[in-house]
Each structure stands twice: as structure tokens, then as C-alpha cells.
Amino acid sequence: MAGLINNLLILLLVFQNTCLGFRSPLSVFKRYKDSTRSLSSECLGSNRPVISLGLTDFVLDIRMPGVTPKQSDTYLCMSLRLPVDEEAYVVDFRPQASMDTVHHMLLFGCNVPSSTENYWDCDEGTCTDKSNILYAWARNAPPTKLPKGVGFQVGGETGSKYFVLQVHYGDVSAFKDKHKDCSGVTLHLTHQRQPLIAGMYLMMSVDTVIPPGEKVVDADIACHYQKYPMHLFAYRVHTHRLGKVVSGYRVRNGQWTLIGRQSPQLPQAFYPVEHPVDINFGDILAARCVFTGEGRTTETHIGGTASDEMCNFYIMYYMEAKHAVSYMTCTQNINPDMFRNIPQEANIPIPVKSDMIMMTHGHHEETKKTDRISPLKQPKREEEEVLDQDFHIEEAVDWPGVNLKLGQVSGLALDLKNNLVIFHRGDHVWDGNSFDSSFVYQQRGLGPIEQDTILVIDPSNAEVLDSTGKNLFYLPHGLSIDKDGNYWVTDVALHQVFKLGIHDKEPLLILGRSLQPGSDRNHFCQPTDVAVDPVTGNIYVSDGYCNSRIIQFSPNGMFLMQWGEEISIGKAKPGQFRIPHSLTLVPEFGQLCVADRENGRIQCFQLETGEFTREIKHKLFGRELFAVSYIPGGLLFAVNGKSYPGDIEPVQGFVMNFSTGEIIDTFIPVRKSFEMPHDIVASEDKTVYVGDAHARTVWKFTSTEKMEHRSVKKAGIEVQEIKEAETVIEARLKNKPASTAPLKKWEKQHMVKQSSPGISFVLITTLLIIPIVVLLTIAAFIWWRKTRVYRADTEDKLESSSGRILGRLQGKGSGGLNLGNFFASRKGYSRKGFDRLSTEGSDQEKDEDDGTDSEEEYTAPPPPPVSSSS
Numbered sequence: 001m002a003g004l005i006n007n008l009l010i011l012l013l014v015f016q017n018t019c020l021g022f023r024s025p026l027s028v029f030k031r032y033k034d035s036t037r038s039l040s041s042e043c044l045g046s047n048r049p050v051i052s053l054g055l056t057d058f059v060l061d062i063r064m065p066g067v068t069p070k071q072s073d074t075y076l077c078m079s080l081r082l083p084v085d086e087e088a089y090v091v092d093f094r095p096q097a098s099m100d101t102v103h104h105m106l107l108f109g110c111n112v113p114s115s116t117e118n119y120w121d122c123d124e125g126t127c128t129d130k131s132n133i134l135y136a137w138a139r140n141a142p143p144t145k146l147p148k149g150v151g152f153q154v155g156g157e158t159g160s161k162y163f164v165l166q167v168h169y170g171d172v173s174a175f176k177d178k179h180k181d182c183s184g185v186t187l188h189l190t191h192q193r194q195p196l197i198a199g200m201y202l203m204m205s206v207d208t209v210i211p212p213g214e215k216v217v218d219a220d221i222a223c224h225y226q227k228y229p230m231h232l233f234a235y236r237v238h239t240h241r242l243g244k245v246v247s248g249y250r251v252r253n254g255q256w257t258l259i260g261r262q263s264p265q266l267p268q269a270f271y272p273v274e275h276p277v278d279i280n281f282g283d284i285l286a287a288r289c290v291f292t293g294e295g296r297t298t299e300t301h302i303g304g305t306a307s308d309e310m311c312n313f314y315i316m317y318y319m320e321a322k323h324a325v326s327y328m329t330c331t332q333n334i335n336p337d338m339f340r341n342i343p344q345e346a347n348i349p350i351p352v353k354s355d356m357i358m359m360t361h362g363h364h365e366e367t368k369k370t371d372r373i374s375p376l377k378q379p380k381r382e383e384e385e386v387l388d389q390d391f392h393i394e395e396a397v398d399w400p401g402v403n404l405k406l407g408q409v410s411g412l413a414l415d416l417k418n419n420l421v422i423f424h425r426g427d428h429v430w431d432g433n434s435f436d437s438s439f440v441y442q443q444r445g446l447g448p449i450e451q452d453t454i455l456v457i458d459p460s461n462a463e464v465l466d467s468t469g470k471n472l473f474y475l476p477h478g479l480s481i482d483k484d485g486n487y488w489v490t491d492v493a494l495h496q497v498f499k500l501g502i503h504d505k506e507p508l509l510i511l512g513r514s515l516q517p518g519s520d521r522n523h524f525c526q527p528t529d530v531a532v533d534p535v536t537g538n539i540y541v542s543d544g545y546c547n548s549r550i551i552q553f554s555p556n557g558m559f560l561m562q563w564g565e566e567i568s569i570g571k572a573k574p575g576q577f578r579i580p581h582s583l584t585l586v587p588e589f590g591q592l593c594v595a596d597r598e599n600g601r602i603q604c605f606q607l608e609t610g611e612f613t614r615e616i617k618h619k620l621f622g623r624e625l626f627a628v629s630y631i632p633g634g635l636l637f638a639v640n641g642k643s644y645p646g647d648i649e650p651v652q653g654f655v656m657n658f659s660t661g662e663i664i665d666t667f668i669p670v671r672k673s674f675e676m677p678h679d680i681v682a683s684e685d686k687t688v689y690v691g692d693a694h695a696r697t698v699w700k701f702t703s704t705e706k707m708e709h710r711s712v713k714k715a716g717i718e719v720q721e722i723k724e725a726e727t728v729i730e731a732r733l734k735n736k737p738a739s740t741a742p743l744k745k746w747e748k749q750h751m752v753k754q755s756s757p758g759i760s761f762v763l764i765t766t767l768l769i770i771p772i773v774v775l776l777t778i779a780a781f782i783w784w785r786k787t788r789v790y791r792a793d794t795e796d797k798l799e800s801s802s803g804r805i806l807g808r809l810q811g812k813g814s815g816g817l818n819l820g821n822f823f824a825s826r827k828g829y830s831r832k833g834f835d836r837l838s839t840e841g842s843d844q845e846k847d848e849d850d851g852t853d854s855e856e857e858y859t860a861p862p863p864p865p866v867s868s869s870s
Contacts (some may be wrong), residue, residue: 049061049062049080049083053188056190056191056192057188057189057190057191058083059186059188059189060082061186062080062107062165062184062185062186063078063096063182063183064076064078064119064165064167064181064182064184065078065119065182066181066182067119067181067182068175068180068181069169069175070172071172072169072172073169073170073305074121074168074169074172075121075122075123075168075169076119076121076122076166076167076169077113077115077120077122077124077164077165077166078120078164078165079113079116079163079165080163080165081161081163082154082155082161082162084191085155086156086191087153087155087156087157087159087191088153088155088156089153089154089189089191089192089193089194090134090154090188090189091146091188091189091190092145092146092187093107093134093135093137093143093185093187094185094188095137095143096184096186097167097183097184097185099138100174101175101181102167102168102169102170102181102183103138103168103170104136104138104167104268105135105136105138105165105166105184105185106133106135106136106165106166107133107134107135107136107163107164107185108127108132108134108164108165108166109131109132109152109154109159109160109163109326110126110127110129110131110132110160110162111130111160111162112127112128112129112162113126113127113162114126114127122166125662126660126662127164127662128662128663129663130664131164131662132160132200132326132327133327134163135185136236136268137268137269139266139267139268140267141236141268142267142269144270146316146318147318149194150194150196150198150233150318151196151197151198152197152198152326153194153321153324153326163187165184167181167183169181193321194321195320195321196319196320196321197318197319198316198317198318199230199317199324199325199327199328200316200317200326200327200328201230201285201316201317201327202312202313202314202330203285203313203314203329203330203331204312204313204329204331205311205312206302206331207588207632208289208301208302208309209299209300209301210291210293210299210309211293211299212293212296212297212298212300213293213296215292215293215294216290216291216292217292217293218288218289218290218291218347219288220287220288220336220339221286221288221313221330221331221333222284222285222286222287222333222334222338222339223330223332223334224283225279225281225283225284225285226281226282227323227325228281228319228323228325229323230317230318230319231276231277231278232276232277232279232315232316232317233272233273233316233317233318234270234271234272234273234315234316235248235262235270235271235273235313235314235315236270236271236313236316237260237262237268237312237313238264238310238312238314239289239311239312240264240308240310241309242291242292243289243291243309243311244264244290244292244349245261245262245264245290245348245350246261246264246288246311246313247261247287247313247342247345248261248287248313249287249346250277250279250284250285250286251283251284251338252280252282252284254341256286256342258275258343258345259273259315260273260274260313261345261346262350263349263350263352264289265352270314284334284335285315286338286339287311287313288339288342289311289312289313290346291309332632392667393653393667393686393688393701393702393704394701394702395670395671395699395700395701396701396702397670397671399462399699399700400462401462401698402671402697402699402700403462404457404462404697406422406455406696406697406698407425407426407427407428407429407449407453407696408424408425408430408693408696409424409678409679409691409696409698410423410424410476410477410478410679410693411476411477411478411480411489411678412680412681412691413479413481413681415481415485416481416483419456419457419465420457420458420459420681420689420698420700421454421455421456421487422454422455422457422691422698423454423469423476423477423479424455424476424691425449425473425475426451426452428446428449428474428475430475430492434475439495439525440517441474441475441493441494441515443493447471448472449471449473450471452467452468452470453468453469453470453472453473454467454487454489454500457698459700468502469500472498472507473489473494474493475494476490477489477491477527478490478527478528478582478583478679480531480583482534482537485502486499486500486501486508487499487500487502488530488531488532488539489530490524490527490529490530490544492526492527492528492544492545494514494515495513495514495515495517495518495523495524495525495526496511496513496527497512497524497527497530497539497541498510498511509556509557511524511539512524512527517546521559524541524543525543525545525546525547526543526545526546526547527542527543527544528582529542529580529581529582530542531584531585531592533585533587533607534585536555536607538552538554538555538560538607539553539554539557540552540583542580542581542582542583542594544579548565548566548576548578549562549563549577550562550563550564550580550605550610552610561610563575563605564576564580565577567599572596572599572601574603574615575605576599577594577596577599577603578596578597578598578599580594580595580596580597581594581595581596581625581627582597582680583628584629584630588632589658590607590608591605591606591607592604592605593605593630594628595627595628596625597625597626597641600617600621601615601616601621601625602616602617602625602638603615604616616636618663619649620640620649620652620663621638621649621654622640622643622644623641623644623647624640625638625639625641626638626639626640626676627639627677627678627679627680629682631682631684631686632684634657635656635657635658635686637656637680637682637688638653638680639652639653639654639678639679639680640654641676651668651673651675651676651677652666652667652668652674653666653667653674653677653688653690667688667701669690669699669701672697672699673695674692675692675693675694676692676693676694677690678691678693686702687701688701688702689701
């Protein structure tokens with residue numbers, strides 16, 4: 001009898017916990033009350049961020065907390081935490097703004113906002129982790145309501161925990177009276193699980209140049225689609241003042257199907273897709289922006305200020321929940337020739353009445369030529385500059401290259417065939433005995449390295465395809481490959497830079513004096529890296545460990561200019577270096593980016609002038625940033641250095657959005673561990689290689705889709721119900737009557753979402769009574785069985801028999817309740833909801849013995865001292 005009572009008590013507890021799940025949202029929001037932001041009394045908006053709409057729905061009001069921008073083109077950000085921990089779905093967006101004061105608004109979803117302040121300058125970033133665009137608004141666009149059964153997923157285990165609002169204040173003349181602004185957006189959210197998950201697909205041109213006076217300029221974007229089917233239901237276009245028309249298409253088997261076409265001078269709302277379009281694996285998504293350069297006297301580039309332009313085509317879509325991807329981007333043009341067949345409508349501007357055009361697009365008047373933008377103040381982040389990628393970098397654990405027998409790996413590059421090229425030191429080691437206090441190499445008696453120092457590796461199987469560089473170098477360092485396939489290398493012991501032909505035994509060009517350190521035009525001091533401009537052929541050398549400069553040479557080696565200086569007292573300023581360690585070219589923007597190693601940052605400069613353009617620095621970098629690599633499309637890759645005692649930042653790789661500087665992803669190897677990752681190189685397909693000077697290893701990393709952890713079970717929504725929901729949605733999008741049976745069934749099954757409080761009370765009461773009735777029935781049945789079969793038995797036998805009958809409720813050999821086994825015996829039940837999600841383990845980074853520097857690069861530059869060198 002005691003066993004029976006114990007098991008009944010357990011069942012009561014389980015059902016009680018289940019019923020508690022139907023608590024009022026007011027109790028969930030109680031903890032949120034004290035953290036509510038206080039809005040300015042001048043604001044007309046609500047000061048209640050959370051408003052309950054019954055048992056399942058609530059409203060979230062996301063507003064700027066009363067701000068007054070001081071100058072035009074100000075970008076301000078604020079964050080608001082989702083007030084619930086459970087999964088929720090955004091089903092409606094209502095803008096609370098006017099284009100009289102706001103140029104555009106952008107709403108992100110993420111887990112770690114860039115600041116904890118009430119609001120901050122978006123130059124600091126929006127989020128420090130992966131962020132998704134949920135909503136965009138501009139030019140008095142109307143509200144956006146999603147189709148029934150569709151929602152943006154937030155909260156829970158996989159969804160975003162924070163909303164970050166970015167507001168671009170273009171022309172601040174409206175704030176002459178110094179009033180407070182509380183622009184923002186109001187969200188309608190529900191806990192009702194949506195069978196279809198919404199997402200955003202952003203098509204964006206990043207390299208368009210509009211010549212001055214040119215009448216028509218086309219910017220084309222095209223990408224292959226390689227995911228599960230998605231259904232498009234809304235689109236939005238965006239350019240600045242030069243845009244005439246933006247069009248988007250699906251291309252399937254050569255046939256162009258219009259997604260949407262609109263003038264960017266009209267309200268930039270999400271317009272419904274007139275004829276629903278589905279996108280399948282293998283389709284091509286294509287878009288064209290038509291610009292004019294008339295009225296301009298200089299070239300116009302892609303950017304975020306008044307004088308720049310943008311070409312963007314947003315698509316809202318929905319997918320089945322189990323395959324849902326929340327955000328995707330396309331920034332390439334995979335097949336320029338295909339645009340010869342684009343429908344003629346894409347080239348015809350849409351007439352717009354003059355009273356519909358906001359003269360300056362919310363920006364201040366175009367900057368005069370005499371007013372140069374300060375290089376210390378970067379152009380603010382425009383919504384379309386976000387290149388958050390839906391991929392994750394992971395080690396290719398089956399790649400055998402990690403087992404190559406190498407010396408200290410100092411440089412990596414990719415040749416014209418995309419083969420990996422490794423520059424290593426063979427049996428030579430940079431240690432504390434390598435140089436004297438004047439940076440003169442002390443181990444010349446060893447002679448040059450007798451092994452081949454340059455290896456060409458097959459990227460698929462790591463076989464050595466070719467090798468060279470024997471008896472040429474003492475301490476190899478940097479490596480790059482120009483557009484003609486020539487190798488450019490640096491040697492810190494020789495203090496020289498070399499140009500090598502692929503099959504030439506002698507260097508084609510040598511810069512610097514052998515074994516002679518110096519700081520004039522003809523000498524280097526431990527030069528670290530070299531880059532060659534593919535357009536001009538100009539040579540850029542980072543010099544180096546004992547000089548703090550970047551030097552520009554002509555293609556034949558003539559000195560042209562230099563920039564940079566050592567750090568003075570205090571914080572490092574732009575253009576100051578403490579070991580410029582690695583270079584990468586950003587040809588799309590005409591820039592050269594430098595890994596400023598000991599300052600733990602990336603600095604970027606104009607190629608032709610050496611003018612500072614931007615700094616990228618994150619706490620996650622730690623104290624050192626060793627190497628950087630850029631790929632077309634706007635992605636920047638980097639690796640940091642070995643942690644100092646007491647530091648918490650791990651040694652890892654980074655993927656960044658070049659335009660915003662934000663970190664998209666981080667990565668570490670599974671096999672072995674990073675010790676001193678010295679160089680990094682990436683290919684356009686997002687394959688990444690990292691070479692480590694201490695571990696004497698090269699790792700290969702590849703991009704994999706971020707698989708979101710979603711339960712396969714649809715919480716009571718069966719597959720047939722999803723199909724019926726799609727029928728209803730497609731019928732409404734087409735504006736045609738569908739069969740009334742699926743519609744009535746769908747609405748009947750979801751009446752609880754729109755029911756009155758009285759009906760909800762009846763529903764809850766019923767749900768509470770049913771478990772009690774079931775419990776009483778189970779108890780009566782068990783008592784009847786025991787009395788009938790074992791009436792003559794002793795109390796001990798009765799308890800033993802009772803335990804056997806409850807065996808199907810208990811796990812085999814266990815004393816605990818196993819609901820999975822119990823419900824699995826019910827007809828038609830799928831136990832997937834009780835299955836554990838599989839998890840992937842990874843090796844922890846091992847603690848290395850730091851007691852020796854026998855394999856560590858070492859240098860002794862003047863104060864401040866450098867802890868480790870490479």
C-alpha cells in the first residue's frame with residue numbers, strides 16, 4: 001500500500017507542475033517590473049514596456065529613453081531584455097516614429113548587447129555575439145503584420161534573449177528645440193507555438209561604384225540557394241538618393257520570376273509579395289539596383305553617410321519550424337552574364353511624385369568637398385551593412401594536414417589554384433639567443449635553412465605538391481602571393497623582403513640589406529609581412545619588430561612613402577604601432593588592414609594615401625592580435641595571441657563583419673590546441689587555415705551551417721495541421737478563396753488564441769479536472785486488481801505485486817518515474833519529445849608548460865617590453 005501511495009504522490013506532483021505552466025503572464029512579468037526603463041516626461045509613448053494581453057499574448061514596447069542627438073548622421077542604440085525565459089514568437093511590428101526626426105530604425109535580436117547603458121553610440125557596436133535583423137523601418141512605412149501561423153522565434157534555448165534597437169537620426173535640425181525623442185517599435189508576441197518560423201534574407205551590394213555624371217549604373221547581386229524550401233511573403237528595398245528602382249527575382253531553369261519591384265524613394269515598408277514565390281534548393285536569388293550618377297562630381301561608393309549609396313533588397317520568408325533558419329545574406333554576383341536576360345522592367349524607374357520624396361532622405365545635406373570627414377570618426381553603421389552570416393567555423397577533423405612534419409610555422413597563403421602554401425623555419429628556432437640588443441642576428445654560423453621552407457599543399461588531402469626555398473632563409477616570417485602567382489616573403493634575421501618566382505631558383509627582387517637592421521628607406525628591422533596591390537602592383541611592407549611603420553614601394557621596388565610611429569605615453573593613437581605583425585588587403589574598399597599585435601587591435605588605412613580609416617578592437621582579442629585575413633564579400637578573419645597570467649580571454653580565431661567590425665563567430669581546433677597561432681588565411685568559400693609557430697601545426701577550418709537545437713516534436717501540432725496552415729496562408733497571400741474546410745478547421749483549432757478570458761477559464765478548469773479524474777480511475781483500477789487477485793495474500797506479497805503492476809510506470813531497474821516508457825505504450829504516441837538532444841563534445845584546451853622558450857620567438861625591443869615575440 002505504501003508503494004501505491006508513493007507513486008500516486010509522484011503523479012500528482014507531475015500533473016501539478018504541468019498545470020502550473022498555465023500561469024498568468026503577469027507573474028512572469030513581475031520580476032521585470034523593477035528593471036523597467038523610465039522614459040522622459042516629454043515622450044508621448046507608453047512608459048510600460050510590457051503589457052499583458054491575456055494568458056498567451058503580450059506587447060513589448062521598445063523605445064529610445066528620451067534622447068537628443070547632437071549632430072546629423074547620429075546612430076544610437078538601446079537594448080531591452082525579453083521579459084520571459086520561455087519561447088515566444090513576434091507576430092506584429094508597429095513603428096513608433098516619424099521620418100521628420102528618424103531616417104531609419106533597425107531591430108536586432110541577440111544574446112549579448114554591446115553595452116549595458118540605457119542607450120549608447122552605435123559606434124560601439126550593436127551586439128558582441130551573433131545578431132539577426134528582425135525588422136527594418138524607414139520613410140513613414142506602415143506597420144508590418146505577419147501572416148497567421150507565422151512568427152519570429154525568440155527566447156527559449158535557441159532564440160534571442162535581447163532586442164537591440166538602432167535608430168539613425170539623419171537631419172538633426174528637428175532637434176533645435178532640444179526636445180527628447182522616444183522613437184521605437186511596439187511588438188506583439190505570443191507564447192502560442194507557430195507552425196511556421198519567419199526569417200530575413202538580405203541581398204546587398206558591397207562594391208558598387210557610381211561614376212560622376214553617369215546616367216545609368218546597375219548594381220547586380222545573385223546567389224545560389226542551398227537550404228530547405230522557404231516561402232516568400234514580403235519584401236523591402238533600400239537605397240539613398242541616387243537609387244531609381246530596385247527589383248528582386250527567383251531564377252529557376254533560366255526563368256525569371258518577380259519577387260518584388262519598388263522605388264526606394266517611396267516609403268520603405270515591407271510590401272506584400274503579390275504572387276507568392278517559393279524558393280527551393282538550387283534556385284538562384286537575384287536582385288538589381290538602378291542608380292544615376294547625375295549631379296555628382298565625384299565617385300559614389302557603398303557606405304553609411306549622406307554622400308554614400310546602398311543597394312539592398314530585403315525578403316521576409318517563412319519555413320517549417322524544424323528546418324528554420326532565422327537570417328541569411330547574399331553579397332555576391334555568382335554569374336554576371338545571367339543579368340543579360342533580366343526582365344526589362346528591372347531597368348525602368350518607377351515614377352514618384354515630388355511631394356513623396358524627402359529631399360535629403362533624412363540625412364543632412366551632402367558634405368562639401370572642403371569638409372573632409374575626420375578619419376578618427378568612422379561612418380556610422382547603416383542597416384544594410386550588417387553581414388551576419390548563418391554559418392559556423394569548425395575544424396575539418398578529417399584533414400590530415402595537422403600531422404605534417406613542420407618547423408615553426410610563420411606564414412600562410414593561398415596560390416592561384418587555391419592550394420595552401422606554408423612558410424616554415426625547418427630546423428631553425430627563434431629564441432632568446434637569436435638577436436643581440438641591436439637586433440643583429442647572432443646565429444649566422446648555423447647557415448641558412450637546409451630544408452625547403454615553402455611547401456605547396458593540396459587543400460583536400462594535404463599532400464605536398466611542390467616545395468622550394470632551400471638554403472635561402474634564416475628565420476622566415478611573412479608570406480603572401482600576388483596576382484601573378486609570385487611568392488613575397490620576409491626574413492626577420494636577414495631584415496629583407498624577397499620576391500620569388502614559382503620555379504625560379506634566384507629571387508626576382510630583394511628589398512633591404514642582408515643582415516643589416518635599420519630604419520631608413522633602404523633598411524628594415526625585422527620586417528613581418530608584405531602585401532601587393534593587385535591593381536597598381538604597389539608593395540606594402542610592415543616593418544616590424546623594431547620599427548613601427550608601413551612602407552609603400554613601387555612595383556619595381558622604389559620607395560614611395562611610409563606612415564606609422566612608435567607609441568608615446570598613454571593609450572595608442574591611430575597610426576601608432578607596437579609590432580605591425582600582419583597585413584591584409586581589402587580591395588573592395590581600397591584599404592590595407594594591419595594586425596597591430598601588441599596593441600591587440602586591427603588598424604585600416606587608405607592604400608594610396610596611408611590615411612587612417614578605422615580601428616577594430618574587442619575585449620575578446622585580449623592583449624595581442626597576431627594575424628588578419630580578408631575575403632571578398634565583407635568578412636574579416638583574425639587570431640589572437642597567447643594569454644598572459646590572469647587573463648581570461650582564450651586563444652582563438654575570430655570571424656568579423658568588416659563593415660561593422662562586429663564579431664560573427666569564434667573558433668578553436670579540436671585536435672591539439674592553439675599555442676601561438678601565428679598566421680591565418682581564408683578563401684572565398686570560407687575555408688580557413690591557421691598556422692601555429694609553437695605547435696608547429698596547420699589546421700584547416702570549414703564553414704558549417706549552425707544547426708539550431710529544436711525539438712522534432714511540434715508540441716501537439718501534427719504535420720497535417722501544418723499543411724492546412726500553409727493552405728490558409730497561401731490562399732490569403734493570393735487573395736483567393738481557398739477551401740473553407742481547412743480554414744474553419746484551422747481557426748477552430750486555434751480559437752484559444754483569440755478566446756475571451758471566460759473561455760480560457762473554462763479551458764483551464766477542464767484541464768485541471770481531467771488529471772484528477774484520471775488519477776482516481778488509475779487508483780481504483782489498481783486497488784481492484786490487487787483485491788481480486790491477491791486478496792488472501794499477506795501485506796508483504798500485496799506490496800510486491802503492486803510494484804510489479806507499476807513496472808510499466810517505472811524504468812527497468814529504477815525507482816523513479818519514467819514518463820517516456822509509460823506514454824510510449826499508448827497508441828499513436830511519438831516519444832520524440834522525451835528523447836534527449838544529442839550533444840557534441842570538444843576537447844578542452846590543455847594547459848601548456850610555459851617554463852621554456854626554446855620554441856618561442858623572442859625579441860627585446862626598447863621599452864615598453866614585449867612579453868613574447870614571433
